[in-house]
Amino acid sequence: MASESVRLVRRYLPTQRLVHWVGVPAFLVLLVTGIALLVPPFSYYAAGGASRMIHKIASFVLAALPIVYVVLNPKAAKELLKESFTYTRDDLEWFKHMPAYFLGRTKGLPPQGRINAGQKLHHAATFIMFVSIGVSGWVLMFGKGQLGPDGLALAAMIHDLSMLGLTVLMIGHMYFTFVYDALSGMLRGYVTEEYARMEHSKWLEELPENEFVVKK
Numbered sequence: 001m002a003s004e005s006v007r008l009v010r011r012y013l014p015t016q017r018l019v020h021w022v023g024v025p026a027f028l029v030l031l032v033t034g035i036a037l038l039v040p041p042f043s044y045y046a047a048g049g050a051s052r053m054i055h056k057i058a059s060f061v062l063a064a065l066p067i068v069y070v071v072l073n074p075k076a077a078k079e080l081l082k083e084s085f086t087y088t089r090d091d092l093e094w095f096k097h098m099p100a101y102f103l104g105r106t107k108g109l110p111p112q113g114r115i116n117a118g119q120k121l122h123h124a125a126t127f128i129m130f131v132s133i134g135v136s137g138w139v140l141m142f143g144k145g146q147l148g149p150d151g152l153a154l155a156a157m158i159h160d161l162s163m164l165g166l167t168v169l170m171i172g173h174m175y176f177t178f179v180y181d182a183l184s185g186m187l188r189g190y191v192t193e194e195y196a197r198m199e200h201s202k203w204l205e206e207l208p209e210n211e212f213v214v215k216k
């Protein structure tokens, strides 16, 4: 039987994948150690023990990642930020198809660019909550002496709400990754042309030929 060849499209560079996949365990460690600090009876042991220390160490890894992204991929970082906060008429139309998209149906979806409208919303909300969790985290770490009980309680509330928001976003992000079989882009850097046409047809049309490879 003749083997069919598949055209693949480059989606992420190795450095972008590296930042993403160092970020995921750092985020999960912060989530687990953070919840241990928050929820009794774990908090009794966690606050005096390794959890607090691990949380602080992982927070430096997470905070370093946006800087590493900007240093290694300044153009991609700028595009990611700009695109995440720019919504076109097609994007607004895309949101009307969101319930069907949620169930894995893509029929009639308006054409989308490099990141679709749902991803834009995810990435934009992730950026905002990264800032709020980071700033409130530094306040909790360094502001203890200066802020007083009300200030610290406010910082803890912002930190906890951001944690909740980011966790909900991560669950949605993972759900869509597996429903649409998008993992190969972030694992190997390439997606099939068929997937790119279904999800990001505007982006596909604009890509130069050297972004494609043929796999036998």
Ligand code: HEM
Binding pocket: 027, 030, 031, 033, 034, 035, 037, 038, 047, 052, 055, 056, 059, 060, 062, 063, 133, 134, 135, 136, 137, 138, 140, 141, 156, 157, 159, 160, 162, 163, 166, 167
């Ligand atoms: C730059 C990032 C971050 C910094 C600097 C940071 C820092 C801190 C600090 C200093 C505390 C107080 C620890 C203590 O009791 O002494 C804390 C608590 C906590 N962190 Fe983070 N953190 C960061 C990211 C995260 C992330 C990503 C999550 C989860 C997604 C998270 C979840 C929590 C939770 C749930 C608590 C317990 C808060 C409470 O007691 O009300 N943190 N964090």
Ligand code: HEM
Binding pocket: 011, 016, 020, 023, 024, 027, 080, 115, 119, 123, 126, 166, 170, 173, 174, 177, 182, 183, 184, 185, 186
């Ligand atoms: C096991 C958990 C995760 C999986 C399976 C996963 C999977 C993916 C995949 C497949 C993409 C590429 C989507 C595309 O082709 O456009 C992606 C991109 C992205 N993910 Fe995740 N992800 C996970 C966790 C996270 C977490 C925890 C965050 C942030 C808190 C995050 C933030 C992002 C961002 C910002 C992008 C866009 C990256 C860029 O354009 O450079 N992901 N993820």
